[in-house]
Amino acid sequence: MRKVAAIVIASAFFAILLISFYQIPQSGYSGSEYYYSNPITGSHANESVPSHYISGTKNETGAVNAVTAIVVEYRGFDTLGEVTVLFTAATGVAFLLHKGKGGKKRAEANLILREGSKLVLPFILLAGAYIFIHGHLTPGGGFPGGAVIASGFLLMMLSYPKFFMKEKPVSITESFAGITFAVIGLLGLLFASSFLENFLPLGNAGYLLSAGIIPVIYIAIGFKVGSELSSIADKFKEVQK
Amino acid sequence: MVMHPVLMIAIPLLSAFIMPLIKKAHRYFAFSILLLNTALSILLFAKVYNEGALYETIAGFSPPVGIYLAVDNLSALLAFLINIFATINFLTSRQDFRFSMLYLLGVAGATGIVLTGDIFNMFVFFEITAVASYALVASKKDRKATEGAIKYMILGSVGSVFMLVGIAIIYSQLKSLNLYDIAARISSMDPKMMWLSFSFLLTGIGVEAELFPLNGWVPDAYEGAESNISSFLSFGPSKASIYAIARLLIIFSMSRTYELALYLGIVTLLVGELAAFTQKNTKRMLAYSSIGQMGLILIAFSLMDKTSYAIPAAFFIIVSHASAKSALFLLSDKDGFGDMSSKYAGLAGVLSLIGMPPLAGFWGKWYLLMGVADEKIWAVAAIIIFSAVIEAIYFARYLYKNMEGKESSRNSIPAAVMVSISIVMGILPILYNMAGGVLNA
Numbered sequence: 090m091r092k093v094a095a096i097v098i099a100s101a102f103f104a105i106l107l108i109s110f111y112q113i114p115q116s117g118y119s120g121s122e123y124y125y126s127n128p129i130t131g132s133h134a135n136e137s138v139p140s141h142y143i144s145g146t147k148n149e150t151g152a153v154n155a156v157t158a159i160v161v162e163y164r165g166f167d168t169l170g171e172v173t174v175l176f177t178a179a180t181g182v183a184f185l186l187h188k189g190k191g192g193k194k195r196a197e198a199n200l201i202l203r204e205g206s207k208l209v210l211p212f213i214l215l216a217g218a219y220i221f222i223h224g225h226l227t228p229g230g231g232f233p234g235g236a237v238i239a240s241g242f243l244l245m246m247l248s249y250p251k252f253f254m255k256e257k258p259v260s261i262t263e264s265f266a267g268i269t270f271a272v273i274g275l276l277g278l279l280f281a282s283s284f285l286e287n288f289l290p291l292g293n294a295g296y297l298l299s300a301g302i303i304p305v306i307y308i309a310i311g312f313k314v315g316s317e318l319s320s321i322a323d324k325f326k327e328v329q330k
Numbered sequence: 331m332v333m334h335p336v337l338m339i340a341i342p343l344l345s346a347f348i349m350p351l352i353k354k355a356h357r358y359f360a361f362s363i364l365l366l367n368t369a370l371s372i373l374l375f376a377k378v379y380n381e382g383a384l385y386e387t388i389a390g391f392s393p394p395v396g397i398y399l400a401v402d403n404l405s406a407l408l409a410f411l412i413n414i415f416a417t418i419n420f421l422t423s424r425q426d427f428r429f430s431m432l433y434l435l436g437v438a439g440a441t442g443i444v445l446t447g448d449i450f451n452m453f454v455f456f457e458i459t460a461v462a463s464y465a466l467v468a469s470k471k472d473r474k475a476t477e478g479a480i481k482y483m484i485l486g487s488v489g490s491v492f493m494l495v496g497i498a499i500i501y502s503q504l505k506s507l508n509l510y511d512i513a514a515r516i517s518s519m520d521p522k523m524m525w526l527s528f529s530f531l532l533t534g535i536g537v538e539a540e541l542f543p544l545n546g547w548v549p550d551a552y553e554g555a556e557s558n559i560s561s562f563l564s565f566g567p568s569k570a571s572i573y574a575i576a577r578l579l580i581i582f583s584m585s586r587t588y589e590l591a592l593y594l595g596i597v598t599l600l601v602g603e604l605a606a607f608t609q610k611n612t613k614r615m616l617a618y619s620s621i622g623q624m625g626l627i628l629i630a631f632s633l634m635d636k637t638s639y640a641i642p643a644a645f646f647i648i649v650s651h652a653s654a655k656s657a658l659f660l661l662s663d664k665d666g667f668g669d670m671s672s673k674y675a676g677l678a679g680v681l682s683l684i685g686m687p688p689l690a691g692f693w694g695k696w697y698l699l700m701g702v703a704d705e706k707i708w709a710v711a712a713i714i715i716f717s718a719v720i721e722a723i724y725f726a727r728y729l730y731k732n733m734e735g736k737e738s739s740r741n742s743i744p745a746a747v748m749v750s751i752s753i754v755m756g757i758l759p760i761l762y763n764m765a766g767g768v769l770n771a
Contacts, residue, residue: 109522109526112522112523113499113502113503113523113526114503114520114523130392137505137506138394138395138505138506138507139505141395142395145395149391162389162391163389163391163395163396164389164396164397164450164451165388165389166336166388166389166397166451167397167450167451167454169340169343170442170451170454170455170457170458171454171457173343173346173435173438173458174454174457174458174461176346176347176435177432177435177458177461177462177465178461180346180428180431180432180435180465181432181461181462181464181465181468183428184426184428184429184432184465184469185465185468185469185471260350261350261351263347263350264347264348264349264350264351267343267344267346267347268344268347268348271340271343271344271347272344274340275340275344277389277390278334278336278337281390282390283336283386283387283388283389283390284334284336284340284386284388284389285388285389286388286389286390287389287390
């Protein structure tokens with residue numbers, strides 16, 4: 090009876106959502122159709138926020154990847170927050186899952202997986218590092234790069250049952266990466282006028298050493314996400330029975 | 331002195347990152363950071379009170395292109411309340427360094443929610459507090475704590491998704507995430523889309539704010555968690571999210587949305603108080619009573635557009651609930667008020683909650699009734715008085731039961747300090763003017 094009621098309510102809700110989403114006006118996007126008002130000065134601008142991002146990215150941030158510019162510069166505070174969410178989750182997992190007592194022995198993986206993963210691991214790490222170092226130039230950045238690195242360690246965990254991440258270096262990497270991000274933000278307050286503001290030279294757009302603080306922050310995020318995701322995977326492996 | 335509200339968020343985050351490197355002294359470190367944050371919040375309030383609302387751009391881009399923090403009197407006061415209660419409450423923690431990290435992150439998130447002026451930024455801080463709270467609730471690691479934490483986590487994450495969809499709908503229509511910008515241009519939005527995004531956002535935030543149909547997690551999480559964590563939940567995330575709902579109401583600012591909030595508040599109040607009345611277990615009783623009080627705060631906020639009493643009323647109920655209820659939760663790990671300080675904390679807390687003059691709870695209910703009387707909505711007044719009577723009955727029962735008890739909680743002194751803050755704030759009539767400052771939207 091409860092199941093039936095749940096199904097009925099859920100499908101009614103789904104139908105309402107479907108109808109209402111169908112009615113969202115598909116506003117054709119044009120630059121002059123929207124304007125925004127600045128809350129501090131009360132002035133109005135004759136462009137929309139997205140078109141500002143598209144036109145201003147290169148000059149204001151020195152990055153050629155607009156998505157990266159939004160994630161790390163324009164809305165860098167949100168990214169600090171998102172990194173913290175992941176950090177909170179990893180800390181929570183470490184706090185709640187304690188070391189398993191032995192657990193069932195898992196069989197060794199087969200020869201192909203074992204030797205293959207050893208061969209592939211350096212390339213996975215390289216690809217991950219490439220993705221986050223070039224975050225301001227090519228698609229990708231700290232989050233996907235870190236996830237790729239963590240997937241390399243996950244592969245090692247799958248092929249070698251005895252492979253454990255050493256807790257200390259992982260947590261030190263995680264801490265230093267987080268400290269780097271927050272300290273860069275505070276340095277912005279010190280050397281420029283506001284938190285997380287760029288204080289390094291922008292350089293030539295399109296070069297590796299350009300875009301000010303973006304590559305530094307993305308490298309920190311890459312290390313942080315990589316170490317956090319691998320430590321979460323490692324923690325879950327420890328309690329496996 | 332140059333005051334940067336962003337420091338109140340950045341410093342706790344930075345210290346949480348530093349924490350794993352200095353495992354030994356973690357308790358002193360976290361405590362001094364919380365103390366520093368409280369001092370900063372006092373400075374911030376002094377500045378905002380003297381100079382009017384304060385805006386701080388982040389990353390050097392003027393809003394709405396970049397993010398900004400918008401601090402007015404009420405949000406500065408709430409940031410102060412959250413941080414000072416967090417500091418006092420932290421004295422009762424006896425766990426390892428990961429607990430201190432999660433606690434700092436939870437406080438930083440709740441502070442961020444009240445200070446930010448950007449709706450997506452608010453969502454991010456919601457996530458931080460919520461994820462930290464799930465882990466903190468589960469930290470007792472027994473069956474009940476796990477049950478409470480899992481319920482909280484499932485409802486909380488569904489709530490976050492709803493909130494995100496609501497934000498996405500607003501962005502798809504207005505191409506902006508800035509609260510002020512949205513409020514200025516909301517009327518150009520299709521009314522259907524306005525209602526859709528409003529209901530998504532209200533549902534999402536309502537889970538954290540313990541509103542009626544979304545609060546299934548509340549009794550289990552409050553009962554299962556360690557008593558200092560139940561206390562943290564009642565002054566931190568819940569207060570920050572009810573303030574977020576107040577900002578939401580101001581943004582949408584339609585008489586129908588205020589009306590919806592009023593009905594939701596009334597239902598939440600009645601359900602919470604009646605459930606608390608029938609409850610035998612002390613912590614569950616306190617949890618249901620919290621739901622009732624959150625309903626009362628929502629009623630106060632929903633009258634914002636009509637009467638100037640609304641914001642002071644909401645503020646004083648928040649003060650009384652954040653201090654007295656948190657103190658009662660701290661005392662709830664033992665049955666009974668054995669020593670003097672817990673007798674004092676329990677008695678003063680209960681008196682404030684049921685609204686005895688001159689405590690903060692009295693001023694809250696007084697201003698609320700004044701506001702309701704101004705508007706001549708007598709049915710609401712009757713409901714508020716009825717719920718106050720129910721509250722008085724079950725709290726009298728609670729006092730009677732606990733005053734007999736010989737055992738006393740280890741947390742009695744922090745609880746007494748918390749209640750004293752509520753007494754001081756209730757006596758200072760000057761706060762009426764302070765809390766009356768306009769909310770920024």
